[in-house]
Amino acid sequence: MRASAPSSRAPLPKSPASTPHPRTAWCAAGRTRKRKARWASPSCGTPPPAWAPAATGAWGTGWRTPSSPACRWRWRRPDRSRAGRGARPAWNVRYVGRFAPSPTGPLHAGSLVAALASWLDARAAGGRWLVRIEDIDPPRCPAGATERILRQLAACQLLPDEPPLLQSQRDAHYQQALDDLVARGLVYPCACTRRDIDAALAARGLVHQRHVERPYPGTCRAGLNGGTPRAWRLRAEEYQSNQPSAGVNERPDAMFLITNAGVRWHDRRLGAQFQDVAAQVGDFVLRRADGLWSYQLAVVVDDAAQGITHVVRGEDLVDNTPRQILLQAALALPTPRYLHTPLVRGSDGEKLSKQHGAPAIDETRPLDALAAAARVLALPAAPPDATPAQALALWARAWGETYNRAP
Numbered sequence: 001m002r003a004s005a006p007s008s009r010a011p012l013p014k015s016p017a018s019t020p021h022p023r024t025a026w027c028a029a030g031r032t033r034k035r036k037a038r039w040a041s042p043s044c045g046t047p048p049p050a051w052a053p054a055a056t057g058a059w060g061t062g063w064r065t066p067s068s069p070a071c072r073w074r075w076r077r078p079d080r081s082r083a084g085r086g087a088r089p090a091w092n093v094r095y096v097g098r099f100a101p102s103p104t105g106p107l108h109a110g111s112l113v114a115a116l117a118s119w120l121d122a123r124a125a126g127g128r129w130l131v132r133i134e135d136i137d138p139p140r141c142p143a144g145a146t147e148r149i150l151r152q153l154a155a156c157q158l159l160p161d162e163p164p165l166l167q168s169q170r171d172a173h174y175q176q177a178l179d180d181l182v183a184r185g186l187v188y189p190c191a192c193t194r195r196d197i198d199a200a201l202a203a204r205g206l207v208h209q210r211h212v213e214r215p216y217p218g219t220c221r222a223g224l225n226g227g228t229p230r231a232w233r234l235r236a237e238e239y240q241s242n243q244p245s246a247g248v249n250e251r252p253d254a255m256f257l258i259t260n261a262g263v264r265w266h267d268r269r270l271g272a273q274f275q276d277v278a279a280q281v282g283d284f285v286l287r288r289a290d291g292l293w294s295y296q297l298a299v300v301v302d303d304a305a306q307g308i309t310h311v312v313r314g315e316d317l318v319d320n321t322p323r324q325i326l327l328q329a330a331l332a333l334p335t336p337r338y339l340h341t342p343l344v345r346g347s348d349g350e351k352l353s354k355q356h357g358a359p360a361i362d363e364t365r366p367l368d369a370l371a372a373a374a375r376v377l378a379l380p381a382a383p384p385d386a387t388p389a390q391a392l393a394l395w396a397r398a399w400g401e402t403y404n405r406a407p
């Protein structure tokens, strides 16, 4: 028998996006007149789940996921026939980007690269740029860190178009996403400790290596065997193996593709990417043993809730992307486009991070901090007497020529 669902909360109010609009001549096939983009509108298809208030969200490409309510939609390339060469494709007006720092400390040189890149990508596309504070792990977030990050961004003239979204206030939304998956039998409780997982892997001759994901051996997939449930895991292996095999419904222009072999996707900087999620990660955690939400679940729910169409973030998160694409499909949520920026490394070759004691950027000298980030992104040098706003305008033009030409 399936485990009982975790406590559910009162349903959230329905979002405007889930209210179907009247059918018109422009809307015969589930698309609105406004959208000439590859993204199809959800507004006259099956409404999105009420807990996904994706008022500005881009929905589509559900043809890869037979269980998705979006499966009737096809994507379309931007209509450039009238726009002319070099003109901004229509999809750009639907651009919503974001910067999503964890407030485990102030911004450092590495996190400013991701902030600057995501801001430039949004501005170069004429889109909106949002900030989300990923404070789902309160013990790791010192008091005042969020305010410091927002002050640092403001000093650098990286100003969000909406008030920041705080993940610490989004518990009910994550719970509803989990409840949805529980109701559909796509998750199961897990009693394993890290030691149990290592022991099960060692029994198969696999030794855990640093910086390498521990693939979950599937111990609790068929039941807890008397163990106490600690975490909730997605049935990623089963979900992946139920997808069509490669070659079925395959389109060469697909930005992502889920088959029973794994997740293939396109990164705007790194190119073609692939991960066999079932083999390399296994059934991954959505709610942790300590009761906290996993990064994967919170990001996927919030990217949809904020209507994010383009994710620009550090390359350290590149191997998380296939998990998120799989989870988006399982939750019938849209998949944004991805661009992963180069990492800033310390003298020891390790990624610059708060854990490694990276110094905070100096918000009294914003141009210096921005110029260092721009160098990492291979952007041209700004004149030394430029203001941050002038430098940002220069880099936004350069960025647009590099990354915003193609859809």
Ligand SMILES: [Zn+2]
Pocket (backbone or CB within 6 Å): 189, 190, 191, 192, 218, 219, 220, 221
């Ligand atoms: Zn387990």
